[in-house]
Amino acid sequence: MDKPSLVIIGNGMVGQRFVDEVVKRGLEGSWNIFVIGEERQPAYDRVALSSWFDDQDDNALSLVEQQFVEEGPVEYRLGTRVDVIDRKNQTVLLDDGSTLAYDHLVLATGSYPFVPPVPGKDLPGVFVYRTLDDLANIASWVEEQDCKSGVIIGGGLLGLEAANALRNMNVAANVVEMAPRLMPQQLEDGGSEMLSRWIDELGVAQYCGVMTEEITGDAQGVTGLRFAESEKLAEMDGIEDNQLGTDIVIFSAGIRASDSLGRDAELEIGERGGVVTDTQLVTSDPNISAIGEVACVNNMVYGLVGPGYDMAKVVAERLAGSAIEDGFAGGDLSAKLKLLGVEVASFGDNQGNDTTTDIVFVDPVKKVHRRLVLDENSQIVGGTLVGDTSGYDLLVAMARGQMATPEEPQSLVLPDYVGAGSASDMELPDTAQICSCNDVSKGDLKEAVANGCHTVGALKSETLCGTSCGGCVPAMEDLLKVELANAGIDVKADICEHFAYSRQQLFDLVRFHGHTSWSDVVAAHGSGRGCIICRPAVASILASLSNGYVLDESQAGLQDTNDRSLANMQRNGTYSVIPRVPGGEITPDQLIELGQIAKDFDLYTKITGGQRIDLFGAQLSELPAIWQRVLDAGLESGHAYGKALRTVKSCVGSTWCRYGVQDSVTMAINVELRYRGLRSPHKLKSAVSGCTRECAEAQSKDFGIIATETGWNLYVGGNGGRQPRHADLIATDLDDETLIRTIDRFLMFYIRTADKLQRTSVWLESLDGGIEYLKEVIFEDSLGICDELDADMAKHVDTYKCEWQETLESPERLSQFVEFVNAPEETSTPVWIRERGQKAPAPAETEELVIIGGP
Secondary structure, three states, rough: OOOOOOEEOOOOOHHHHHHHHHHHOOHHHOOOEEEEEEOOOOOOOOOHHHHHHHHHOOOHHHHOOOHHHHHOOOOEEEEOOEEEOOOOOOOEOOOOOEEEEOOHHHHHOOOOOOOOOOOOOOOEEEOOOOOOOOHHHHHHHHHHHOEEEEEEEEEHHHHHHHHHHHHHHHOEEEEEEEEEEOOOOOOOHHHHHHHHHHHOOOOOEEOOOOOOEEEEEEEEEEEEEOOOOOOHHHOOOOOOOEEEOOOEEEEEOOEEEEOOHHHHOOOOEOOOOEEEEOOEEEEEOOOOEOOOEEEEEOOOOOOHHHHHHHHEEEEHHHOOOOOOOOOOOOOOOOOEEOOOOEEEEEOOOOOOOOEEEEEEEEOOOOEEEEEEEEEEOEEEEEEEOOOOOHHHHHHHHHHHOOOOOOOOOHHHOOOOHHHHOOOHOOOOOOOOEEEEEOEHHHHHHHHHHHOOOOOHHHHHHHHOOOOOOOOOHHHHHHHHHHHHOOOOOOOOOEEEEEEOOOOOHHHHHHHHHHOOOHHHHHHHHHHHOOOOOHHHHHHHHHHHHHHHOOOOOHHHHHHOHHHHHEEEEOOOOEEEEEEEOHHHHOHHHHHHHHHHHHHHHHEEEEEEEOOOEEEEOHHHEEEEEEEEHHHOOOOOOOOOOOEEEEEEEEHHHHHHHOOOOOOHHHHHHHHHHHHOOOOOOEEEEEEEEEOOOOOHHHHOOOOOOOOEOOOOEEEOOOOOOOEEEEEEEEEEOOOOHHHHHHHHHHHHHHHHHHHOOOOOHHHHHOOOOOHHHHHHHHHOOOOOOHHHHHHHHHHHHHHOOOOOOHHOHHHHHHHOOOOOOOOOOOOOOOOEEEEEEEEEEEEEEEOOOOEEOOO
């Protein structure tokens, strides 16, 4: 071979980024490049590892095209281990006995999961949480053993992700952390305590400040954990005789640098591990470099992907002959992510010291904890955010010194929802870093937009922003909209970067092809794993079209907290039960039974403005029993938890009122029963008034009906919420049949064409031509789709089933409605008070918003 050989050991995220950087600089023309990867798969996204459980598709996480692996200018040897580095002869010995010569060697071996020397760690049913193979083995064990309860040893980032993975497999998750709090490296006491409150409400048990003494079990598998003696154990639920039962154990107790090859080759090793390098990432052997988690630079080993990417760039530049003068100057450890659906961020010096001052904002009701750390000059140097990460990019820019901290920084600790003066009211400088994983600044993104990158996908390809953890994607999307608007360019209505379609276009595609699952939709029309934007949107589309049980098969993982419980979660973790009361009409026996249910289960009871009776304070495990009683009384689910029809309010109409001209109650009942359970982009409300006195307030509803002497007037697009809108009159003096047909078409056209989470009021205003255009579609069939709209609604009416009833008929579905799968009879114990003769959630230790500290 006439070219020198560059050998890269390791094909993780950093190793592959180094390959990308090398190829980007054209070094394949002057080097023979070899990649040795121990795993069978090419590089994949470990940051998004837990998303594998969504569809168990290895390829969805891949960071490199298979064609590049097989036919590209770099030779990949996957499923291969390097056993020995022979520095004298500059060769590596592979596990198949062959050798490979190198002129320069790059160690990108990453790290391995630390497993404490606990007796029982080698029992069947004990796993680590690090690779795709690990996840596949976990999934297989859960299915084969029918696991009900699991333990995660380690309460850091990855440990909480593992807990969520178990939870999504309907396995009760228990997190065991030796430190006194969760996420001890990222959060201080207050932030960790607030995170713990969030996780409590999700049903994940936490055991902090305890030490595992032994994992118990036999050849058939694990059975439990035994803890070392501790006074704390007596205060913890679920532990008997210092033991906690479990069917599976997952270690996520930290990582260690995979530096054994370097040690054996007698390279210099750091005091706490890692192959020592200089700032150019050169080891004690000038022919060997180290990058990523295996490298120890200035006595520091970096466990995040962002610094590893910076290292890859430094080495690639050096090999290309244009070394970066300062080399690797240190990595940023800021991180923003969602853990079990909870927003969490830490940045800069998040722990502080004796010379720093803290400003703390606490909102116990919304479970928000925000803390800023200021130096002696009142400059922000770090912080932690839990429950609300608004203003994160600006705060990070201040902590990095990219922009000055205001003279009075107290307002910066406020979240957006408090009002003006928060960090989000300020503008980021162009030097501010948007993507810490790939070192992309606001200025880099603006330049890319100016050069023709007008979609999120194009920005990702050009700048790599958002291609790692994904936490910066919302900021990138906001910046793109602003820059395109400033340039007078229309903003595309794509749902997100995973689907190059608007919701309307995707709805039509799903309907035309008859897709019934997330995996079918994303395989045919999308890319990647999806996100918090597109997954619920697809769930809504599938529910609107199929009218099936929303928690079956692949749809379950797409639903939000309320839909997954078929009930609304309240602020103290309990649930409300809201039966449907069509038209507000209820029999005395039904009214008495609801009262008896409320007494038997001690539920707070309230009559709502939508003429329904709400029952608050039910435990998750109580829901099926309450539903059964409700159904036995002749009532059913009111779908208050879903984006669906909520209520059809009515006055008493001509039956009782001396001013009424039509039977508004009967019409309201007929309308509500026809459209019950109809899933839509946003919730729907309606009302029927028996005369023009408008006692039911129909003109403030998504569709409202007002009686006339000869029929019904129909109003659409109203909204009585935060931004009220008076409904538009679309038709007058309609007979019953024409009225219903008109509403059918209006609703189905809205469901087809509205954007995600778009109310009918906003949708109507966004239609080109507004109400007149809508009239043409519905009455004149200008689009030729009225027969389809009619058929779609008929299908909904014919196939409707009450989700509560469907749940009660299935033991498998019922098994999901327990707080602790390993102890179904156990429930949590919220703290209650009595107010006006009924129970209510006890206020937090302080109900007021608190701001502590400041310069």
